[in-house]
Amino acid sequence: MDLTIEGNLYHNGSFEHGCLAVDRGKIVAIKKSLKTDPHLNVGTNLILPAGTDLHVHFRDPGFTQKEDFSTGSMAAAFGGISCVFDMPNTQPPTISTQTLKEKAQLASHKSYVDFGLYAAISDENIGRIADLRSLCAGFKIFLGSSTHALRLSTQNLRVALLETNRTKKLTLFHAEDEHCLRKHADEEHTLIDHLRCRSAECEETALHAILESSQGLSSPIHICHLSSCEGFEVLRNRPSNISVGVTPHHLFFDVHSINAKQAFYKVNPPIRSSFDRDTLWYGVQNNLIDIFESDHAPHAEEEKNVDFHHAPSGLPGVETLYPLLLASVKKGQITLDTLIALLCERPAQLLNLPKGKLEVGRDADFIVVDMKKTEAITAEHLHSKCGWTPFEGFPGIFPSQVFIRGEKVIDDHQVLVKPGFGNPVEV
Numbered sequence: 001m002d003l004t005i006e007g008n009l010y011h012n013g014s015f016e017h018g019c020l021a022v023d024r025g026k027i028v029a030i031k032k033s034l035k036t037d038p039h040l041n042v043g044t045n046l047i048l049p050a051g052t053d054l055h056v057h058f059r060d061p062g063f064t065q066k067e068d069f070s071t072g073s074m075a076a077a078f079g080g081i082s083c084v085f086d087m088p089n090t091q092p093p094t095i096s097t098q099t100l101k102e103k104a105q106l107a108s109h110k111s112y113v114d115f116g117l118y119a120a121i122s123d124e125n126i127g128r129i130a131d132l133r134s135l136c137a138g139f140k141i142f143l144g145s146s147t148h149a150l151r152l153s154t155q156n157l158r159v160a161l162l163e164t165n166r167t168k169k170l171t172l173f174h175a176e177d178e179h180c181l182r183k184h185a186d187e188e189h190t191l192i193d194h195l196r197c198r199s200a201e202c203e204e205t206a207l208h209a210i211l212e213s214s215q216g217l218s219s220p221i222h223i224c225h226l227s228s229c230e231g232f233e234v235l236r237n238r239p240s241n242i243s244v245g246v247t248p249h250h251l252f253f254d255v256h257s258i259n260a261k262q263a264f265y266k267v268n269p270p271i272r273s274s275f276d277r278d279t280l281w282y283g284v285q286n287n288l289i290d291i292f293e294s295d296h297a298p299h300a301e302e303e304k305n306v307d308f309h310h311a312p313s314g315l316p317g318v319e320t321l322y323p324l325l326l327a328s329v330k331k332g333q334i335t336l337d338t339l340i341a342l343l344c345e346r347p348a349q350l351l352n353l354p355k356g357k358l359e360v361g362r363d364a365d366f367i368v369v370d371m372k373k374t375e376a377i378t379a380e381h382l383h384s385k386c387g388w389t390p391f392e393g394f395p396g397i398f399p400s401q402v403f404i405r406g407e408k409v410i411d412d413h414q415v416l417v418k419p420g421f422g423n424p425v426e427v
């Protein structure tokens, strides 16, 4: 036996004081009492499944002044995330077998947490989707222009979906329609301008196109970062193979709540009205949203600290994802069951991972949390290379210990493993 841990275990949807045994990285027993060596007793602290973030931009290769795979994955580990899925808009972008192999190689050397990689599907590589299958965890499609993103035209959408459907892998969408974005393009000096240029109509149009083009197909499709009330309505009665994610920045901000440093909150899709924000909370609270995702998109402080018009879009968030939402549980905004379902169980299910639940046979990925210890989030204590957070001063509950495959990775603000500890997920 590698270890047993004793505490308040979240098991089968409720808490029981008990012991969880780990052998060769897997959970092998969960019992009231187990006596093995070593035995770690965390008292009344909670033992929860670690989270999976299926949406991060770790910027490696190509933009390592913003982040790299080791700093990004270290931030994930400190935030209780044991597995991340990296987006393809790096330099070079992951659009070919070679670029996927190269990124897998660098991530294997640098990552502190388990990881998967997405391939981008654009107008250029649409004929080669089958070749990428064995090297990626899923496919990302940008229907509208965004930071360093390769686009797929709507006229190629059906063909692309027919191909990705054959692979049976997850296809993820950035759902903003390019034609609509161009129609509204204008000078942008404020967040309100940014919102006008990227109106909810653009999300709505893209979502209609995805629903139409995926008719009759059964492989899983994921809509990233839903942001608008209109989009929410389009997806309300979606087919069961379509899942939807929301980010903390769309849940915790509205465009009128941000006055200073507006460029730091520039993100695509944009932060919208309090009405949109409240609709997303309604969706989370009523089981109409499938997952939480950070869309961790770090840009260096100097890159953001410029005229609004020139600032790149994107916000960091992988380390604050779980802590912010644990604080929301404490405030009574969501239940712990909802949080665990949307941050641990369903992402694992979508990506076929043996993670996400404290259950015999799964990876021993869990966190130790003291719900009494709320702290004010501050960039000084975070680990992303970008050095800032949009959630400065927000309440967060951080894990004191994080275990991945039974190994203690984080203990009381220290990292205990080396870069390269993280394994690629099976694809």
Ligand code: DOR
Pocket: 057, 089, 146, 147, 148, 149, 174, 266, 267, 268, 269, 297, 298, 313, 314, 315
């Ligand atoms: O705001 C965004 N930033 N939206 C995206 O789609 C990409 C991301 C980035 O990579 O910076």
Ligand code: ZN
Pocket: 055, 057, 087, 295, 297
């Ligand atoms: Zn993204």
